[in-house]
Amino acid sequence: MSKIQEVKAMVEAGKSKLVPGLVQEALDEGRAPTEILQAMVDSMSVVGEKFSAGDIFVPEMLIAAKAMSKGVDVLKPLMAGDRSNALGTCVIGTVAGDLHDIGKNLVSMMIESAGFEMVDLGVDVSAESFVQAVKDNDNVKIVACSGLLTTTMPALKETVATVKAAYPAVKVIVGGAPVTPAYATEVGADGYAPDAGSAAVKAKELVTA
Numbered sequence: 001m002s003k004i005q006e007v008k009a010m011v012e013a014g015k016s017k018l019v020p021g022l023v024q025e026a027l028d029e030g031r032a033p034t035e036i037l038q039a040m041v042d043s044m045s046v047v048g049e050k051f052s053a054g055d056i057f058v059p060e061m062l063i064a065a066k067a068m069s070k071g072v073d074v075l076k077p078l079m080a081g082d083r084s085n086a087l088g089t090c091v092i093g094t095v096a097g098d099l100h101d102i103g104k105n106l107v108s109m110m111i112e113s114a115g116f117e118m119v120d121l122g123v124d125v126s127a128e129s130f131v132q133a134v135k136d137n138d139n140v141k142i143v144a145c146s147g148l149l150t151t152t153m154p155a156l157k158e159t160v161a162t163v164k165a166a167y168p169a170v171k172v173i174v175g176g177a178p179v180t181p182a183y184a185t186e187v188g189a190d191g192y193a194p195d196a197g198s199a200a201v202k203a204k205e206l207v208t209a
């Protein structure tokens with residue numbers, strides 16, 4: 001088994017203690033950080049499928065998520081790009097009722113790399129808290145909202161509406177597994193992206209256009 005396959009297998013198995021070392025070994029073998037990251041993202045898809053099939057339950061999903069986060073910690077310094085913060089501030093969070101944060105954290109990392117200062121509000125963030133963060137921080141150009149559950153998609157809609165009503169000039173981008181470009185348009189968001197890399201491109205595009 002290649003190191004990258006081992007990383008994938010150990011994330012799926014939720015081996016938090018083993019994953020960071022294996023990620024480092026894969027890097028030492030010359031594998032690209034993006035390739036290792038993709039392997040871990042793929043692991044989470046497998047975990048989701050097993051959960052859907054009833055083969056695993058919430059605790060197993062949680063320990064797999066922890067293992068992935070430990071692996072991402074090793075990659076993070078290597079994925080940092082432009083740290084100039086010249087493009088302004090981006091407020092990011094997972095919407096109310098939703099506790100998923102791996103995707104949000106990756107999006108945050110990539111938008112930061114594109115040259116934004118990040119204000120990360122964490123998970124289960126109310127629409128009002130997003131608005132308060134725009135008020136409390138300087139030069140907020142983007143609000144990025146993550147939602148992973150079909151049940152929290154209405155919270156995405158409410159957040160976009162509340163932020164836009166309070167700050168029409170701030171650009172709001174949305175994303176997360178159940179979100180589609182059509183849904184983003186329907187709820188009045190300024191942008192959508194399917195993954196962390198394209199989220200950073202979209203954020204940059206919205207403030208430089």
Ligand code: B12
Nearest residue numbers: 048098099100101102103146149150175176177195196199
């Ligand atoms: C890990 C996990 C958990 C963990 C989360 C831990 C954590 N710290 O995040 C825990 C155990 C807490 C959890 C709980 C639950 N979960 Co869960 N979970 C997952 C799982 C397996 C992986 C999610 C993940 O991290 N993916 C990897 C990341 C990298 O991908 P991502 O999040 O999609 O993010 C990428 C893009 O979407 C995009 N993106 C994300 N955010 C944003 C934001 C912006 C602005 C942009 C532009 C882009 C963007 O870029 C990201 C990076 O490329 C998914 C399965 C899946 N296939 O997604 C289920 C899944 C999301 N969970 C599910 C469910 C049902 C639940 C629970 C309701 C289970 C329960 N019965 O309690 C609870 C809900 C808790 C809550 N209130 O939030 C369902 C959702 C079904 C649905 N359609 O609503 C899924 C799809 C599993 C399934 N197949 O059934 N879960």
